[in-house]
Amino acid sequence: MTRLRINGEEAEIAAATIAELLVQRGIDAKARFLAVALNGAVVRRAEWPSQPLSAGDTVEIVRPLQGG
Amino acid sequence: MNDPLLIAGTPLRSRLFVGTAGYPNQQVLLDSLEASGAELVTVSIRRISLDAYAESLVDLLGGTGRYRLLPNTSGCVTARDAILTAELAREALETDWVKLELIGDRDLLYPDVEQLVHAADELVRKGFVVLPYCNEDPVACQKLADVGCAAVMPLGSLIGSGRGIANPAAIEMICTRSPVPVVLDAGIGTASDAAQAMELGCDAVLVNTAIAKSHDPRHMAAAMRGAVDAGRLARLAGRIPERDFAEPSSPQLGLVGT
Numbered sequence: 010m011t012r013l014r015i016n017g018e019e020a021e022i023a024a025a026t027i028a029e030l031l032v033q034r035g036i037d038a039k040a041r042f043l044a045v046a047l048n049g050a051v052v053r054r055a056e057w058p059s060q061p062l063s064a065g066d067t068v069e070i071v072r073p074l075q076g077g
Numbered sequence: 078m079n080d081p082l083l084i085a086g087t088p089l090r091s092r093l094f095v096g097t098a099g100y101p102n103q104q105v106l107l108d109s110l111e112a113s114g115a116e117l118v119t120v121s122i123r124r125i126s127l128d129a130y131a132e133s134l135v136d137l138l139g140g141t142g143r144y145r146l147l148p149n150t151s152g153c154v155t156a157r158d159a160i161l162t163a164e165l166a167r168e169a170l171e172t173d174w175v176k177l178e179l180i181g182d183r184d185l186l187y188p189d190v191e192q193l194v195h196a197a198d199e200l201v202r203k204g205f206v207v208l209p210y211c212n213e214d215p216v217a218c219q220k221l222a223d224v225g226c227a228a229v230m231p232l233g234s235l236i237g238s239g240r241g242i243a244n245p246a247a248i249e250m251i252c253t254r255s256p257v258p259v260v261l262d263a264g265i266g267t268a269s270d271a272a273q274a275m276e277l278g279c280d281a282v283l284v285n286t287a288i289a290k291s292h293d294p295r296h297m298a299a300a301m302r303g304a305v306d307a308g309r310l311a312r313l314a315g316r317i318p319e320r321d322f323a324e325p326s327s328p329q330l331g332l333v334g335t
Contacts, residue, residue, distance in 0.1 A: 016124040036125065042136055043125070044169035049157075051164045069124065071165050073135040075106075076121025076149050077096030077236070077285035 014067045027057040030068065044071050082280055084258055085174075085206040085227040091116045092275070093305045094147070094260065095298070096285025097138070105294050110144065113288070113298035118144045119176055121151050122166045139170065147208070149176040154189070156196035163200055175200065176230070177209040186236040186263075190217045194224060201225035210262050213247045215254055222257045229255055230283065233274065234264030237286045241270040245277055252278030268297070268304035275308025276316070 010021045015030070024030040027045055031038045038057060045052050046069040052060050062068070081088035095115040100106035110118060120135050138144050148166030153159035156179065163175040177197055181189030188211050197207045206227045211217050213231040221229050231251055234240035241264060242248055252259045261274035262283040271282045284301050291297035 040136075042139060042169045044122075044165040046161060046165055049161060051161075051168050053168065069161075069165065071122050071162075071169065072125045072133065073120040073139070073146065073148060073166070073169055074123045074133060075098040075100075075135065076119050076151055077098045 011062055011066075012064050013062060014065075016068070016070055022062075025061060027052055027060045027062065027068070030062060031057065031070070034070075036070065042072055045069065046071075082258060084208070089116050089145075089281075090114075091302075091305075092281040092309060093271070093302055094119065094281055094283040095288065095301075096283065097135070098285055099289035100294055106289075109288055109294040109298040110138075112295050112302065113284075114302045116143075116145055117147050119147045119149050119283070119285070120170075122148050122162050122169065145174075146170050146172065147174050147176050148172065149178055149210075151178045152180065153178060154180050154183075156192045156199065159192075159196045160199055160203075163205060164203070167205070173204055174206045174208065174227075177207050177226075188212055188217075188232075190214070190220075193217075194220050197221055197226050198224040208260065213244050213251065215247065215251050218251050218255055218259075222255060226257060228258040228260050228280075230260040230262035232263040233261050233270065236263045238264055239266030239287060240264055241266050242273055242277070245273065248274065248279065249277040252280075265301075268300040270304075271301050272304040272308035272311070275305055276312050278312060281305075 010023050013020055013022050024033050028038055048067050082092050091114045093113055093115050094117045095113045096119045139146050148170055150159040150162040159179050179189045179193045181187050193209055197209050200207045208228045208230055209221050209226050210230045218229040233242040258280035260281040260283055261279045265271055265284045265287045274282045282305055288294050288297045
């Protein structure tokens with residue numbers, strides 16, 4: 010288990026990569042309009058399966074919503 | 078009149094930009110966007126719910142190909158967060174365009190100009206087409222243009238206030254001097270405000286709350302469309318000079334009884 014901060018919340022996750030994290034969270038990694046940042050830097054979609062996660066990492070998973 | 082607005086070399090078919098927040102329901106939003114004739118529509122970038130991911134309206138809008146989605150950095154109070162939000166938006170929406178918002182006061186939603194110019198400079202260097210929401214301040218607008226912003230978007234009055242254009246002389250001055258297109262953003266309350274913005278020389282108007290929170294958003298969207306067209310036509314036609322005294326419009330010769 011790896012301790013991460015995901016979208017502002019601490020979580021213990023058994024995921025080694027961004028792609029595995031998305032699957033565990035029930036997020037379809039093939040869905041359009043998703044973006045992920047790791048420790049303040051965007052991780053391109055093509056790198057999700059290979060990008061490793063380490064204890065203490067901060068992950069942001071975002072999507073567009075209504076806005077002005 | 079039919080000359081398209083060019084932003085960063087991209088022609089836009091409508092000079093009315095519309096926000097997508099706060100409509101009573103999804104159908105009213107879709108109908109209102111249709112009635113507005115807008116091509117450029119704004120969206121926000123937010124953390125997804127970790128409990129359940131469902132298709133959002135934005136997935137729907139982005140999938141139609143009818144609208145060009147303009148992501149904003151609303152709510153950001155630091156340049157760092159705004160830059161990351163813009164980069165996430167670029168990845169999520171595959172667009173280099175960003176409406177840059179950097180808020181300096183949560184009650185007023187007033188821009189933090191110092192950080193705004195800094196973030197705009199960074200984002201332009203990273204290849205973004207930056208449209209900053211900014212003060213109605215000719216110097217701030219000039220600085221934003223100087224760092225390479227593709228347009229400037231001065232506020233008419235506070236976001237969501239519906240108070241119209243508080244300082245028309247400043248907006249007109251910005252329009253006269255700006256080397257990049259000027260988009261009036263924030264404060265529009267009703268159609269005449271949008272027409273006034275165009276009459277003052279603005280190249281486009283961005284409206285959200287005035288449409289979304291009206292009693293009939295579909296009709297207000299159509300009204301805004303007409304107002305932007307009317308204001309643009311009036312600007313191009315040129316208003317008459319103001320006079321101190323009456324000037325009769327009917328001929329003064331051949332009056333009955335003289």
